[in-house]
Amino acid sequence: MHVITIANMKGGVGKTTLSLLLATELALEGHRVAMLDCDFNQHGAAFADKASIPNFTVIGDVDEDTVLPALRDAKSTHDLVVIDLPGVSSTLALKAFQRSTLVLIPSRPSLPDLRDAIRTNTQVDDAQELRGSPIPRAIVWTQIAPGFESRASRHVRSALDGRGVPVVSVGLMDRVAFREMHITGQVPRQVEPKGSPAENVAALTGAILAALTPATEVV
Template sequence: MATISIASDKGGVSKTTSAILFAAELALDGYKVALVDADLNQQAVAFGLKADIVGLTVLGDVREDNILTMLRKAEAENEVVIVDLPGGSSTLALKALHRSHFVLVPSQASLPDVRAAMKTIAQIDDAQELARTPIARAILWTRVLSGFESRSARHVRESVEAEGQVPILRTQIMERAAFREIHITGKVPRQVDPSSSAAANVTAFAGELLTRIASLSEAAA
């Protein structure tokens, strides 16, 4: 069992989309998954109302005063709990980070996004200090254009990767219409066209993240 938070200090980086794609992929693979929507916009809850995925439960109405109780219950009833955190710092976010085994930080390869990602990393460090135990984390590059990367985006990405201060997933979430459409249809790419590039992108992303989480469990054993 693992609790994974998806966190970003900035909007527009596909935080909620990444949370939905990961949760749905695991549920389609047979895991029992709870997606806890702590974001003010409640887009994951809206997706959950449309979706028909066995094993996936989307929970809303998350507040500072009930987040820990909700997480304990979700962890007891599911194999994986994924938390879509609100943007910015808050007591609610700190509580969820404190309880997380892994935190994923989505970011576009732009200077404002990377600065926001570093603020999120600092929040994870605060939660780690309070927990007195390491909290694993990684950056996920999102909304990457297929077949083209601007000079500025490449410079930002390569600079962050060269510094090596924060782990970065090898898999990137590409900019695809199929990912935007999940909020309209309630269906993820694997349900619409399992052989599509979008579906393969999600499978690779989820597989890499699961491998990282599994390695944490092995190290702790």
């Protein structure tokens, strides 16, 4: 049983989009996936109201008082749980981190966003100390525009040197399809299975799954 938490103390970096794309891609592959929508805006729950995706469930209005019962219930009926956290440091985040198989920290390729990603990583360190065992985590580049390997982006990458924070080998591109899905309730794989957005999601999901091993499962 895996619990993947999507977190960044900064808003607007694509947490909910990443959560939905990952959860729905795995559901379309046949896994039973629950997403806990802990974000104040409840965009994940709004998407689920429009969507028709087998094996995919969103549990909305989850807060620090209800996250543990919601997680226990979801784990009893699903193969995997994705937790979409709000963009703040909170007790809710610490509870989610302590019960995570993997924490993904989305960040746009800019130094201000990366600083917040690093601060989030420090909070995962705090949860790890409380749990008493390692909490795997990784940064995911999001909203990547053409030219990501520009001089500025290489500078952002170099800012991670020596910090020991892994980076997922595939990032999430900046695609219109990822914004339109909130309007249509359809993910790219449903609209154009062979299109570039769908291929990007499949490659990213594969890279994330590669970080999950039986040894990291939680019970």
